[in-house]
Amino acid sequence: MTPILSIQQLDVSYCGTRILNDVTLALHTGKILGVVGESGSGKSTLLQAVIGLLGDHGRIDHGKLEFDGIDLIRIKKKDMRRLRGKRLGMVFQHPGASMNPIRKIGVQFLEALHAHGDFDKKEVRTRILNMLSELRLTDGERILNSYPFELSGGMNQRVAIALAMVLHPELLLADEPTSALDVTVQAQVVRQLMDLRDHFGTAMMMVTHNMGVISYMVDQIAVMYAGRVVEYGNKLDVMKHPQHPYTKALIAAIPQLHGRKMVGIPGQPPVFGEPYAGCPFAARCTSARAACRQELKLVPNDYGNGHWTLCPYGCD
Amino acid sequence: MYVLEIENLTKEFSKNGRKFKAVDDVSFTIDAGECCGLVGESGSGKSTIAKMVARLLPPTSGTIKLLGEEITYLQGKRLRQAYQKMAMVFQMPKDSFNPRRKLGSSIQEVMTNAGIHRADAKKRTLELLDLVELKREYADRFPHQISGGECQRAALARALAGNPQLLICDEATSALDVSVQAQIVALLKRLQQELGLSYLMICHDLALVKNLCDTVVVIQGGQLVETGTADAVIGNPKQAYTKLLLESVFPVDPTETWVLPEYPR
Numbered sequence: 001m002t003p004i005l006s007i008q009q010l011d012v013s014y015c016g017t018r019i020l021n022d023v024t025l026a027l028h029t030g031k032i033l034g035v036v037g038e039s040g041s042g043k044s045t046l047l048q049a050v051i052g053l054l055g056d057h058g059r060i061d062h063g064k065l066e067f068d069g070i071d072l073i074r075i076k077k078k079d080m081r082r083l084r085g086k087r088l089g090m091v092f093q094h095p096g097a098s099m100n101p102i103r104k105i106g107v108q109f110l111e112a113l114h115a116h117g118d119f120d121k122k123e124v125r126t127r128i129l130n131m132l133s134e135l136r137l138t139d140g141e142r143i144l145n146s147y148p149f150e151l152s153g154g155m156n157q158r159v160a161i162a163l164a165m166v167l168h169p170e171l172l173l174a175d176e177p178t179s180a181l182d183v184t185v186q187a188q189v190v191r192q193l194m195d196l197r198d199h200f201g202t203a204m205m206m207v208t209h210n211m212g213v214i215s216y217m218v219d220q221i222a223v224m225y226a227g228r229v230v231e232y233g234n235k236l237d238v239m240k241h242p243q244h245p246y247t248k249a250l251i252a253a254i255p256q257l258h259g260r261k262m263v264g265i266p267g268q269p270p271v272f273g274e275p276y277a278g279c280p281f282a283a284r285c286t287s288a289r290a291a292c293r294q295e296l297k298l299v300p301n302d303y304g305n306g307h308w309t310l311c312p313y314g315c316d
Numbered sequence: 317m318y319v320l321e322i323e324n325l326t327k328e329f330s331k332n333g334r335k336f337k338a339v340d341d342v343s344f345t346i347d348a349g350e351c352c353g354l355v356g357e358s359g360s361g362k363s364t365i366a367k368m369v370a371r372l373l374p375p376t377s378g379t380i381k382l383l384g385e386e387i388t389y390l391q392g393k394r395l396r397q398a399y400q401k402m403a404m405v406f407q408m409p410k411d412s413f414n415p416r417r418k419l420g421s422s423i424q425e426v427m428t429n430a431g432i433h434r435a436d437a438k439k440r441t442l443e444l445l446d447l448v449e450l451k452r453e454y455a456d457r458f459p460h461q462i463s464g465g466e467c468q469r470a471a472l473a474r475a476l477a478g479n480p481q482l483l484i485c486d487e488a489t490s491a492l493d494v495s496v497q498a499q500i501v502a503l504l505k506r507l508q509q510e511l512g513l514s515y516l517m518i519c520h521d522l523a524l525v526k527n528l529c530d531t532v533v534v535i536q537g538g539q540l541v542e543t544g545t546a547d548a549v550i551g552n553p554k555q556a557y558t559k560l561l562l563e564s565v566f567p568v569d570p571t572e573t574w575v576l577p578e579y580p581r
Contacts, residue, residue, distance in 0.1 A: 037493075038493050038495055038496065039463060039464055039465070039492070039493050039496065040463060136579070152358055152359060153358070154358040154359075179490065179491075181358070182356075182357050182358045182520040183357075183520055183521075183522060183561055183564040183565050184357055184560065184561065184564045184577075184579060185357070185358065186564070187564040187565075187566070187576055187577070188576065188579070190566070191576045209492075209493035209494050209497075210566075211494060211568050212523075212565060212566030212567065212568050213566055215566065215567065215568055215569065215570040216566040216567070216570070216574055235570050236570055236571070239568075239569070239570045240570070240571070249495065250494060250495055251568075253494045253495040253497070253498040254494055254523075254568050255494075255497075255498075255501075255521065255523040255524040255526070255527045256523050256526075256527075256568055257522060257523045257526055257550060257562065257565060257567075258551075261527060262498045262501065262527050263498060264495060264496075264498030264499040264501070264502050265495040265498070265499070266499075268463075
């Protein structure tokens with residue numbers, strides 16, 4: 001089966017500084033891919049590259065980026081606009097900032113729908129209201145008549161999710177969609193996203209640092225560090241048998257309700273643009289060997305079942 | 317003596333002529349060196365309580381005592397003196413700094429405002445940076461030149477400039493990713509031990525509250541529903557609402573099953 005999204009050996013830089021290095025990932029219809037990693041590891045840049053929002057300073061230096069067979073790197077701007085919103089949905093990290101502050105929510109919904117064809121206003125309105133009520137926004141009429149600044153951060157985020165889902169995109173990209181929400185709303189939003197996947201086979205790429213959300217909803221996990229995917233595999237393999245020392249440290253840093261205490265990772269990731277020898281994580285790695293800080297070829301080390309890491313030694 | 321004593325605190329907002337109680341008769345205390353977590357849904361009134369304690373919002377009724385002194389209605393110079401004993405750390409570290417000022421100057425300002433001589437303030441700024449494990453060069457950087465975690469450390473340094481007894485943290489680690497969050501939590505714990513600080517932590521991550529806090533106050537619809545030690549409240553919740561909050565948390569272990577709890581409409 002061909003994947004709906006295929007990223008191959010992607011290199012992205014901002015103003016000449018390399019941000020993403022040799023990223024290769026594939027996402028199939030109906031699957032959810034979780035992208036985790038520290039701030040500044042390139043997670044958001046990866047999403048922006050896919051949806052073509054790198055901006056004037058961002059550049060794809062090398063690699064392939066295909067959505068359903070369409071080359072997203074060489075696509076015309078006009079064609080990209082047609083894809084965005086309808087077939088490619090996006091939920092941004094800061095919900096308030098992703099909406100027009102001086103237009104009412106309802107108007108923004110209609111604007112988005114009209115950009116992709118004509119709809120019966122009344123029917124669309126009920127559909128939006130249903131979607132909002134499923135996201136536990138029961139006061140839908142009031143919300144559609146509100147400006148973004150009149151709603152709380154959590155409400156805005158749910159509105160943004162509804163806005164991204166209303167056209168049933170084939171691929172939904174979400175950048176920290178639940179971080180601004182409290183636990184009860186988060187639980188329902190996650191359920192809602194999964195229902196969308198179950199009903200419409202929407203593929204999703206979720207960037208989040210909430211490991212609970214990751215371990216509940218995703219199928220595959222990509223762990224990013226310093227612009228590289230350092231470990232990839234099925235959720236159970238990565239969470240239960242992490243092979244890269246960074247993944248292991250990341251899992252140990254998760255606060256848990258019951259059981260062990262959280263442990264941080266000392267040190268800082270390498271600064272973008274400053275060269276390092278060998279493995280980018282070597283300076284903070286507890287099991288680093290001399291070879292890790294010298295010339296080390298970063299090639300995927302296969303553990304079977306699609307599970308691989310960039311660490312040649314592994315944790316077991 | 318309690319570091320913070322809140323009694324019958326109430327805040328009423330009125331919108332379109334209708335009155336609405338955001339905080340309804342809440343009372344609790346924080347001991348010296350204690351970390352108290354304030355949890356509840358969005359809109360439950362957590363931040364309103366914190367804002368009233370920090371005197372950023374006047375309460376409708378009730379009293380707030382800081383180190384035995386009532387601060388509910390303090391104004392002017394005496395309020396500024398009270399601000400030496402408590403400080404606040406906000407959710408978005410970068411938004412809480414003046415983007416056109418170097419971090420050192422922002423931290424120093426707290427002290428020069430309190431009448432400390434500039435040279436002394438400068439020296440103390442560097443010591444504060446040591447305390448929060450930031451390099452001294454960071455005094456000459458702007459907020460946009462450092463990462464979110466580093467910026468939150470700088471915000472802590474600024475909060476500690478007046479030697480406060482109480483730190484109010486409003487979602488201070490929510491915007492940070494897990495490994496940076498763990499570093500900040502370790503720092504908060506160290507400061508708690510070394511300086512005997514007390515914390516009022518607003519936090520919606522219950523697992524984090526369990527890891528960091530000694531006591532927990534659960535708020536629902538402006539009312540206090542449950543309070544006790546973190547181990548007791550999170551390990552053995554008595555109230556349905558607390559149970560609901562805990563059931564909403566996804567288990568980190570992917571092999572554990574999780575079912576969406578029934579939410580009352």
